Amino acid sequence: MSSPLENPTDFSARERRALETLVKRLGDDEFVLAERYTEWQVRAPSLESDLALANNAQDELGHARLWYDVLADLDVDERDLVYERDPADFRHSTLVELPFAEGDWADAVLRSYLYDAAEDLRLEALEDSAYPPIADRVGKIRSEEEYHLEHARNWLERLAEGEEGRDRLQDALDRLFPHALTLFESATPPVETAIPTREASGSNEIERNTDETSGDRSDADAAAAVEGDIVDFGLRTATLEELGEEWLSIVVPFLESLDLDVPIDESTIGEGVEYAVTVESLPTQLGRDGTHTDAWFDLYDDLTHTYRELERSDAAKIREDPDR
Amino acid sequence: MIWEVFRQEQAGEYHTHCGNVHAPDREMAKQFAAVQHGRRKPTNSLWVVPRDEVGEITGDDVAFGGTTDKSYRWATTYRTTGADASEVVESESEQADAEQGRGDD
Known part of the structure; x- marks a missing residue:
């Protein structure tokens, strides 16, 4: 297939919107999870586990930066993406924004397992992305993610050996699992992509998108449409549904092998698939559609506090452009 | 449990003692060592050895x-x-x- 997605300046409005939506969901997940992980610094159960999680947090921040940088070619810079963005315009899953249950290492470990297992699958589906800057980033990110997944699995196995550890894991699983399912929800296209570009043929859709964003229904439609585009344009080579089913077929048996009860309804087992993500099993806030728990808005306030306090107008950059 | 960590910078060189990690078992020790001792300096390989298994003569x-x-x-x-x-x-x-x-x- 000759790649139609070589030069971002030639993108149609739809292509641009698909790319921006995809990259935001990727980058926002990594960015917000890293923010949460850093809360464990100097509080983890041992020096070693502290350093290991700090290492993972730093990796995730680096990955967020790699993803956000993809949008630099669309003239969206890091300042706009992190410090100047409406927190309701973030597209991360609610799994990554929830505060950790006080001092609960089981929460940190389980969350990282649920997330890293999903990330592994979605990176695989980006390896052959039609947009080269995406495909180019996968190798570096995956090599670091292997450590994260291994780290999480090792901890889970050990915590699950004792009764107290297993009880804590079960509590965390009951709390986190519905939120983990939002990882596979389609994301509502970000608001700023609705700004018309010079592309004339896409203008109908842009208007439809801006005019109707007030209603939930049209948001959901727009999300489904842009998700369809992400796959049709070859930005990602698997659908969210496929990723969700595959993820369930990996994490459910693993967690069950640790004697944990996965809160998934037997009725979600469909034809030909073992499990599927259904509406009933999802939490009220999905994250991907811009609805978030209060915890996210508090966290956003925290992480932009210094920037606002010091009246900054720029985000500091200490690394060069990864594409150069 | 304490695991002594030995780092080798390049293939063929000696593994040199570089510190230790606390870990409940070999698997975790390797994982912690990778972050604690293999991240900053060039590393080709790490050994982790239970401290009790190290024989010492002075x-x-x-x-x-x-x-x-x-x-x-x-x-x-x-x-x-x-x-x-x-x-x-x-x-x-x-x-x-x-x-x-x-x-x-």
Whole structure:
């Protein structure tokens, strides 16, 4: 297939919107999870586990930066993406924004397992992305993610050996699992992509998108449409549904092998698939559609506090452009 | 449980002791060591060894190298001023470089 997605300046409005939506969901997940992980610094159960999680947090921040940088070619810079963005315009899953249950290492470990297992699958589906800057980033990110997944699995196995550890894991699983399912929800296209570009043929859709964003229904439609585009344009080579089913077929048996009860309804087992993500099993806030728990808005306030306090107008950059 | 960690910078070189990690078992020890001792300096391989498994013998237990004073072998006390001492200076600096290269200081 000759790649139609070589030069971002030639993108149609739809292509641009698909790319921006995809990259935001990727980058926002990594960015917000890293923010949460850093809360464990100097509080983890041992020096070693502290350093290991700090290492993972730093990796995730680096990955967020790699993803956000993809949008630099669309003239969206890091300042706009992190410090100047409406927190309701973030597209991360609610799994990554929830505060950790006080001092609960089981929460940190389980969350990282649920997330890293999903990330592994979605990176695989980006390896052959039609947009080269995406495909180019996968190798570096995956090599670091292997450590994260291994780290999480090792901890889970050990915590699950004792009764107290297993009880804590079960509590965390009951709390986190519905939120983990939002990882596979389609994301509502970000608001700023609705700004018309010079592309004339896409203008109908842009208007439809801006005019109707007030209603939930049209948001959901727009999300489904842009998700369809992400796959049709070859930005990602698997659908969210496929990723969700595959993820369930990996994490459910693993967690069950640790004697944990996965809160998934037997009725979600469909034809030909073992499990599927259904509406009933999802939490009220999905994250991907811009609805978030209060915890996210508090966290956003925290992480932009210094920037606002010091009246900054720029985000500091200490690394060069990864594409150069 | 404490695991002593040995780092090898490049294939073929010796593994050199570089610190330790606390970990409940070998798998976790390897994982922690990778972050704690393999992240900052160039690393080709790490060994983790349970501290209890390390055998130690000290100068209190045995007279290393016998009882003869061999300090004369360490020719580091010659006068190094004056033009005729340049060879001594070179030789000493070569020795210092070699020691540094082995990680002796």
